[in-house]
Amino acid sequence: MSATQCGLDRSNAFALNQGKQLFGSEDDMDSHELEHLTPDDVVLDAVPDEVEATVQVRDAWLRSLRQDAAGLEFIVSDVRRWSPGQKVRVAFIGGNTALHQDIADATKEITETCNIGLDFGLDPQTGRFRTWSAQDAEYAAEIRVRFDLKGYFSLVGTDSIDPNIGAPMSAVGGRPGQCSLNLGGFAVNRPQNWRGVARHEFLHALAFLHSHQNMRGPCELAFRWEDDEGYVPSKNEQGGFIADAAGRRPGIYTYLAGFPNFWDKAKVDHNLRTKEDPTVVAGPFDRASVMLYRFPALFYKNAQTECAPLGDGISLSEGDRRGLRLLYPKPAAEIAAIVEQKQAILGVLEGPPPAALDGLETSQRVPRSIYARDVARLVRRTLPLGV
Numbered sequence: 001m002s003a004t005q006c007g008l009d010r011s012n013a014f015a016l017n018q019g020k021q022l023f024g025s026e027d028d029m030d031s032h033e034l035e036h037l038t039p040d041d042v043v044l045d046a047v048p049d050e051v052e053a054t055v056q057v058r059d060a061w062l063r064s065l066r067q068d069a070a071g072l073e074f075i076v077s078d079v080r081r082w083s084p085g086q087k088v089r090v091a092f093i094g095g096n097t098a099l100h101q102d103i104a105d106a107t108k109e110i111t112e113t114c115n116i117g118l119d120f121g122l123d124p125q126t127g128r129f130r131t132w133s134a135q136d137a138e139y140a141a142e143i144r145v146r147f148d149l150k151g152y153f154s155l156v157g158t159d160s161i162d163p164n165i166g167a168p169m170s171a172v173g174g175r176p177g178q179c180s181l182n183l184g185g186f187a188v189n190r191p192q193n194w195r196g197v198a199r200h201e202f203l204h205a206l207a208f209l210h211s212h213q214n215m216r217g218p219c220e221l222a223f224r225w226e227d228d229e230g231y232v233p234s235k236n237e238q239g240g241f242i243a244d245a246a247g248r249r250p251g252i253y254t255y256l257a258g259f260p261n262f263w264d265k266a267k268v269d270h271n272l273r274t275k276e277d278p279t280v281v282a283g284p285f286d287r288a289s290v291m292l293y294r295f296p297a298l299f300y301k302n303a304q305t306e307c308a309p310l311g312d313g314i315s316l317s318e319g320d321r322r323g324l325r326l327l328y329p330k331p332a333a334e335i336a337a338i339v340e341q342k343q344a345i346l347g348v349l350e351g352p353p354p355a356a357l358d359g360l361e362t363s364q365r366v367p368r369s370i371y372a373r374d375v376a377r378l379v380r381r382t383l384p385l386g387v
């Protein structure tokens with residue numbers, strides 16, 4: 001995922017203090033090693049690597065368009081944004097009606113704030129919510145939820161209807177039969193902060209990124225990337241890196257390389273380091289955002305860090321609400337500006353190359369890309385209604 005709009009950024013980590021309960025069942029998922037989580041372990045949320053790889057290739061192509069045309073300053077953000085006023089459909093695999101109802105209720109805090117709807121497809125006849133299946137050839141919903149994959153994650157915005165996201169055989173991706181949002185273990189046992197987790201993932205689904213990677217924020221400097229000097233690598237029973245006998249602590253790279261995350265350096269950099277991405281909108285850093293992870297103490301150089309969240313991680317902050325209203329505004333003038341941006345994108349994807357540019361290269365690059373047709377289709381699908 002790459003950084004997003006309005007105070008949004010990218011990767012997050014939930015302190016999974018309830019890890020044992022969350023993954024306590026023998027047969028609820030394929031990741032049995034997570035049964036051994038202790039209250040001190042932290043699992044970061046990230047989409048599966050093979051899915052992330054497809055996002056990065058598509059985003060690199062989107063950024064290349066920016067050089068060809070004016071009006072595409074924030075192309076990565078704009079392509080991922082749903083239409084203001086849209087009712088984005090949600091469907092479930094697994095879980096019972098009570099869980100579906102609770103999730104729908106938790107997300108009202110989001111939809112009541114801005115001009116976007118989430119339609120969970122409650123059938124008044126049966127009292128059940130919309131479902132989807134891995135065999136679907138048509139989209140049952142834009143947001144396709146499961147509870148049985150490992151961890152918590154969501155694709156960002158319209159990536160969930162972009163067929164170039166995720167490999168064809170992957171469980172996760174932008175095709176109709178692929179999951180776009182996972183709340184692992186929720187059908188078995190929800191963590192104490194489940195409302196915050198659900199809101200966080202639905203904000204990703206509405207195109208928000210993580211706060212700790214906000215390029216205007218303090219986290220890059222506040223994080224303890226390296227081990228304490230002289231640290232002697234030491235592990236607990238499960239393989240998690242812990243302080244050594246002299247109390248020297250592992251840094252972030254070392255900690256995340258062990259149980260339960262097993263991340264290599266590139267993955268840490270991608271998910272935690274701050275990146276300048278001129279195609280993404282970043283608002284002011286917001287310490288109360290539900291998009292800011294609460295990392296364990298060893299992640300910070302200083303206990304009083306400005307990077308640590310102030311909020312409870314459960315309710316939306318004022319900054320989150322401002323971001324939502326920027327993304328999904330009500331005033332007609334703001335919606336008109338979004339339409340203009342989307343039409344500028346379509347002009348580049350579908351129209352003739354700008355005459356002022358070196359025509360040959362431009363005209364060949366855009367139409368030939370496998371992405372042009374699919375991205376144009378999803379931009380059209382998210383043009384505000386009535387346009």
Ligand SMILES: [Zn+2]
Pocket residue numbers: 010011012013045200204210
């Ligand atoms: Zn997240």
